[in-house]
Amino acid sequence: MREINVENLADMARGAAILGTGGGGDPYVGLLLAEQAIRRHGPVTLLSADEVSDDATVVPSAFMGAPTVMLEKLPTGNEMVTSLRAIESVIGRRATHTVSLEAGGLNSMIPIVTAAELGIPLIDADGMGRAYPELQMLIPTLGGITASPMALADERGNAVAFNTIDNAWAERLARSVVTDMGCSGGMSLYVLTGRQLKDLMVHDTLTLCEEIGHAVRLARESHEDPVLAAVSVTGGRQLFQGKITDVERNTVGGFARGLARLDGVGGDVGATLEIDFQNENLVARRGGEVLASVPDLISVLDTESGEAVTTEKLRYGLRVSVIASPCDPRWRSPEGLELAGPAYFGYAHEYQPV
Amino acid sequence: MREINVENLADMARGAAILGTGGGGDPYVGLLLAEQAIRRHGPVTLLSADEVSDDATVVPSAFMGAPTVMLEKLPTGNEMVTSLRAIESVIGRRATHTVSLEAGGLNSMIPIVTAAELGIPLIDADGMGRAYPELQMLIPTLGGITASPMALADERGNAVAFNTIDNAWAERLARSVVTDMGCSGGMSLYVLTGRQLKDLMVHDTLTLCEEIGHAVRLARESHEDPVLAAVSVTGGRQLFQGKITDVERNTVGGFARGLARLDGVGGDVGATLEIDFQNENLVARRGGEVLASVPDLISVLDTESGEAVTTEKLRYGLRVSVIASPCDPRWRSPEGLELAGPAYFGYAHEYQPV
Incomplete structure (x- = not known):
């Protein structure tokens, strides 16, 4: 267990963008949002996967949208809070933790925002160890976990919860709704127990992001090859x-x-x-x-x-x-x-x- | 309290289509569906609004879709059951009753299907005393009741629950989702308490439908002007x-x-x-x-x-x-x-x- 403070964020966002392999959102936007959330609500508690109890209710948090739109229409943080509350009402339980689904400049930082806004701990893990373009491309999918029940919310307060027969329908219906919402929204999906998280997610991703970002920054400062x-x-x-x-x-x-x-x-x-x-x-x-x-x-x-x-x-x-x-x-x-x-x-x- | 049997349906659908003022769906489709549901599950209990307790959880049931599509792709009944279950999970209560939102050949009959499938009583009332083209055009709207929380489901088992800031967003997002679902779906919306139902809905609509349909049939049979x-x-x-x-x-x-x-x-x-x-x-x-x-x-x-x-x-x-x-x-x-x-x-x- 450790705290994520404003000082950790730049290295994390930098490293996350590298693991994002070209996707996963803009690290500058991710950094701004996480900074703003921590300044407003204080540091976020980061737990390693091993520190999470098996019966925890882990609700991952992500941002869905066209990258070009995200650069012009910043997420506000409300989207993630509204979508998480919507999924809680569907599953009938409170989220005990949040986590990232993919590594990426924005999508590694979004769960920091969610954790700060809601005052819940964040888990140092993600669902891929990288970023991927389609909703079902997660290691939890290999373990039989589905995207649905899934929630999508916009910054205005509109929330939509999906309970679909498969991930393809989840992707299709969410894509239409997010288009109506102005091409961006906060998402909660792939709800996991603590046990499933330990077995089916990539551990220590945020720490790895921070190490990568730190190494790049140090090399640059000491005129070595970043x-x-x-x-x-x-x-x-x-x-x-x-x-x-x-x-x-x-x-x-x-x-x-x-x-x-x-x-x-x-x-x-x-x-x-x-x-x-x-x-x-x-x-x-x-x-x-x-x-x-x-x-x-x-x-x-x-x-x-x-x-x-x-x-x-x-x-x-x-x-x-x-x-x-x-x-x-x-x-x-x-x-x-x-x-x-x-x-x-x-x-x-x-x-x-x- | 009385029972709706297969024998009541043809007059009801005929009268409902007249109150549907050109809309409200095709009475032949409505009749077929209600017949099938009652044959499978037995008669439906019809209560007058006065017989409903003030704290009842009334979940109206409707069908959303392009009329031209409905003629080719018959509702199965699953849509209404899936959408009602979805709204129950959002509101955290079981539906005690269902009711119609509008009078119309299809939309007066759909709640009969829902009631038969779920074994819950139907209330003899509706939200307009006619049919209207837009989601917000209901007398409950005049009393401050909103469409949302609202659920939409298809015949495959996909369910989407909407919690929107206003009826315009509910309409807009549902319209996109129903398009993806193949232009038709079952809906649950305008959830009311028994008290609100009594104050804000039109009473005895199904009985009126049946009387109209009965009068038309009798006139026709006795060679008078229907x-x-x-x-x-x-x-x-x-x-x-x-x-x-x-x-x-x-x-x-x-x-x-x-x-x-x-x-x-x-x-x-x-x-x-x-x-x-x-x-x-x-x-x-x-x-x-x-x-x-x-x-x-x-x-x-x-x-x-x-x-x-x-x-x-x-x-x-x-x-x-x-x-x-x-x-x-x-x-x-x-x-x-x-x-x-x-x-x-x-x-x-x-x-x-x-």
Whole structure:
């Protein structure tokens, strides 16, 4: 058990954005919101998964919305409180804890806001150890936990609770409602017991985020390579260093799909890297060769600062370094690969672990 | 207290469709569903409003959907059960009774299905004494009751509960969800106590429906005028007898808006009547003169059979009689007229009671 104070937040948001692999929301927005909530309500209690009792009622907290809208319409915090209260009324129990479902600049910070607003402890864990574009892509799904009952709320006070026959219906109905709500809302979903949380979530994610963010910041302050500092903590490696020469984007079915092309610099001069993304980075190819792919984490960092570049901020001329980091081992199981491996996203290549 | 048996249903559905003023759903579908439910589960207990205890939890039951879809995709009954269970979990109480929100061929019958499926008593009342196209157009609205908390469910088992800041948001979010569900769903909304029901709903609507339907049938069987038989029970009058010469339809914002033109026959030879509708019939004009308008009930009946013709079934060549019947007196109050009088629907004319 420890406290999250305002001083912890910048490193956490920085590291979370790297684990967000291009998605998971903007870390600047996440940082602002968490700072504001802690300034208003005081520090948040952070528990490790082991410190949670088996019969705890853990209600994860997330933000749903188009990334481009989130940059213009900041969450207020009300959304998360309203959605959590709505799910409590459906399940007939009070939430004892909240937790993050995915790592990401915004979605790692949102549960800090929820915990601060409601005065409940936050658990140091998440459902993926990364970010993924679709609602069912969580390790708890592998353990039979469903998104529903699920609640979605807006900043005005409108709350909608979903009890659906499967995750596909949960995704579909919530997507329509969030569009009406102005393309963003707070969500409560994948309600877990403490026991399920221990068995089915990735432990210590926020601590890892903070360590990554801290290492990047220290390297930058001491004029060392922040990108190498990041991979030294994630256990990954640098794939490529280059300059973005082209970004193609298509908004398909509510997702930001696209492709970024990089020309190599330094040791990679003369080579070209392509990154496919669907909210998150999916595959990195050098020439025709796949260097890394889902479920492993592909993160694009600003070469100079080591800060993550989310897919919506990829643009011509940016000098970036691309890193790959190993995913949680459960993603490498046959079930994990079926849920969110290359084939699910339409790729023919065999997954090769980083 | 009395029982509704299969034998009561045809008269009820026939009369309900007349009070539905062109909307409220198809009486044939309503009849089929109610018959099926009573055959499966036995008769339904019908209580008059006075027999309900003040602290009863009354959960009205309705069907939401495009009329054209309802004709092709029959409700199964599951929708209403699933939505009622969903609202119970939100309000934290069991429904003791159900009731109709509007009179209409389908929406008067749907609560019979709900009552049969769940084994709870039905109350002989409704929220309008007619049908109206928008969610907030109920007498309970005049007493400060809101649609929300509200639940919507489909035949597959998906349930969505809404807790909205106003009726406009309830309408908007439910409309999106019902579209995803395949344009039809069961709803539970405007939850009332027994006391509120007594004060704010129209009493004895199903009995009135049955009396109207019975009178029409008897007149037909004894070769008397079924249209005059209907108005003798509703306390209204015949406005016009004619042949439909033209029907214009526009689907605007989810509503079936349009205009029907009639050339007079019999005593009305040489004259023309126009009826504007928005799901329900709104205004009847002869030449330029308004003969009747909302909130009074304008019903189009087949001249021969006395059966109601819903707005989606208006078509060239039909020989019809147009009748007007007085609305519940609360619709004639300044607040009632503001909620659902001519001005709300964009008309400039002063309301003249039938």
